[in-house]
Amino acid sequence: MVRGIKNRIVLILSFIVLLVSFLIHVLHRVFNIADLWDHHGAEQISLVTNIFLIVPVILFIMSLILYRMNREHPFLPLFNTLTITFSSVSMIAGGEGMVEYHFSIFMVVAIIGYYESIKLILIMTAIFAVQHLAGVFYISEYVFGTDSYPFSMVMIHALFLIGTSGAIIWQTANKRKLVADLDEKEKKQELLNGIIEKLSHTSEKLIDESGKLKHNYESNQVALKEIVSGIQEISAGAETQKNKTVQSSQAIQDIATGVQNIATTSTEASEVSLNTVQEANDGNDMIQKTVDQMNSINDKVSSSSDTIKLLNSRSREIGEIVELITDISSQTNLLALNAAIEAARAGEHGKGFAVVADEVRQLAEESANSANRITELVQSIQEDTTTSADSMNEAMTSVKDGLRIVQDTGEIFGKIHTSVEGVAEQIKQISSSAKDVSDVSEQSSATIQEMTAFAEEATDNAQNVASSSDEQLESTEFLSTLIATLNEISHELEELVSKTEELK
Incomplete structure (x- = not known):
């Protein structure tokens, strides 16, 4: 875009210089304003002058064609330079070498300097140097307006030409260096701004994730406390169940004794059967309560x-969040490393930022270490919860088995109740019924003993689960400390980002 604008401006100026060259030719060749025309050798002079007049025209036409093809054509600056340079040569030749027209050289230097190209200035200077040397040895009339011209004067011309061109070249080179330095500073500033922006975003994201982790930790604390409370209730219920099964076993043994007494003392069968009915009712009620308690457990x-x-x-979710924090720490560490490299490139100007970048890198490493410790702790929590889940599954299985046994016992007590009522109504079959009841009583006693063993096992399992839950609760309290440390690191990182922005 900029090159195209420069080409357009220089093309217009070259056209103006070309018109001035034509005007000078007309004034000197038609109106003879200098009154210095020598008719001796006029045909030769006219031919050479026409050559000097036509060359810039051809060059301008080529420049115009290139401009129409592409306004930013790479050869367009060269042809514009040649057009303006040879137009100046044409002015001098058409103006019969008058010294006044030599000042057009400085006009050409000023126009070509607009391109800020050392190569083009050197090409222009070389063409004028060749022109003056040719004027000394071959075509003095077209360059200096006389048959001979002192070489010392040519050297003075050359000295001023080289001095002017050298000054333009020096200014162009110095300007390029200044522009390059400014571009480099802008690039470094843009890079610094990008790093600060990324650090700010990372800090905000780290604080947000730390808040989420703290929220999940608090939720897990509540859940763990509820689990511990529930396990303690289960343990107490299991202990109660064990006591009641012992009582049921004793009641069954009493029933068996009563049945044996019925078998040996038939005269007391009616009274004993009535007592047995009452005891059976009590036992049935107890079994029903046991069933209800087992359902509750x-x-x-x-x-x-x-x-x-x-x-x-929740532990897995914490693990995923910790992995995200680890990734963020890795990215922060990489950004800090890049910032340190850029600070090293900046030299003295980047020392302050290098210190900040090093602190950011250390904080990122501390964040990564904390995340690793949290990961280990979360893995330990997951292992503990897996063990607790297995124990709870075993406890559920034991409770279901105990419930089934109690239900079976309830059914047996129902049979006992029916049998005892039959004894009251059928005293004649007391011996047979007593034998049946005795058998059933023995079976019930064995069942109750098994149920007692299951109740003891359920109590032990519940106590083990409660102990594991307490240990897990203590582990999560350590996790709270790690979360607080991570949150503190996040705020320190945010403060560093703020200080870095102030350094801008």
């Missing part, structure tokens, strides 16, 4: 199992 164990599964899921 089963519900609580199921709820505890769901809570442990939820804790396990």
